[in-house]
Amino acid sequence: MMKISHNKALHWTVIPLRSIASGELGRWEIKNMKLIQFVLCLLLLSNTGCLAQSPERISVTNSSDRIEIFGVSMLPPQESGWQYEKLSPAKIEFAKGHNKEASFIVYISLSKLPSFESKEEFMTYLSEQRQRNTGNPRFENILNTEEFSEEKETPSMRFHTKYKDKDSPHLPKGEPYYITDEYGIFCRHPKAWGVSVNIVCSQRTIPNRERLDWKSLADEFIKNVEFIDFPTE
Numbered sequence: 001m002m003k004i005s006h007n008k009a010l011h012w013t014v015i016p017l018r019s020i021a022s023g024e025l026g027r028w029e030i031k032n033m034k035l036i037q038f039v040l041c042l043l044l045l046s047n048t049g050c051l052a053q054s055p056e057r058i059s060v061t062n063s064s065d066r067i068e069i070f071g072v073s074m075l076p077p078q079e080s081g082w083q084y085e086k087l088s089p090a091k092i093e094f095a096k097g098h099n100k101e102a103s104f105i106v107y108i109s110l111s112k113l114p115s116f117e118s119k120e121e122f123m124t125y126l127s128e129q130r131q132r133n134t135g136n137p138r139f140e141n142i143l144n145t146e147e148f149s150e151e152k153e154t155p156s157m158r159f160h161t162k163y164k165d166k167d168s169p170h171l172p173k174g175e176p177y178y179i180t181d182e183y184g185i186f187c188r189h190p191k192a193w194g195v196s197v198n199i200v201c202s203q204r205t206i207p208n209r210e211r212l213d214w215k216s217l218a219d220e221f222i223k224n225v226e227f228i229d230f231p232t233e
Contacts, residue, residue, distance in 0.1 A: 056085055057083045057084065057085045058085065060082045066226075070090045071189055071195065071230045072197055074225045074226070075224040076094055077096070077220075077221055082095070090109060094106040100172045101209055102203070102205040103203070105203075107200055108199050110189075110198070111195070112195065113188060113195060119155070122157075123157060126146075127146055141164075142179075146158070147159070149185065151222075152227070153190065154189070156187040158184075159186075160215075161180075165179075172206060175207070176207070181205075181214060182200055182201065183222075184201060184202075184218070185222055187227075191227060191228075197227070199221070199222055201218035
């Protein structure tokens, strides 16, 4: 199932926090409701700032060392020059090349996810959460594709979004716009079906400065993400 849309101003946003039911895609049973409730409580505290961590950007010195947040283990992007910071126990951000011409961001965040009766309902919900047509002429969509995926052995949405940002305050003088190019995947956590794991790899550049290998980097990063048990106390 693939959805392709054009000519809408998109700005990617993480799924907002909402109340969650105990079901999941295909009416499969959640077997450990105490764990689910505990995890959702942690997410609520994390997203409201009660468990927020003081941001501290750390240079990646060994790309083979795994890094963890709630329920997720990952390898950093597999090249030199990256830094990361844990913005909360449920969100981590990797960054490289922060300047006015090009910047590269890779991040993972967790959020709540409701129950669904079908794959189509699952896809529709995630698509609606992603597509925010604000009517702001600053953004001009180039493309947006969405596809159901089980590459992480859990129901997921793969997406690729590309758009122009024509009025950023950081845009260098004389440049017409930034191009934002994002590859990502939203996954239902296999150990906590009420949790969405949101993985986004985003590059923002002036025209003709885009990394041609960005999809390869994103695919490798997503492949290296693993789902792990949540803390229980």
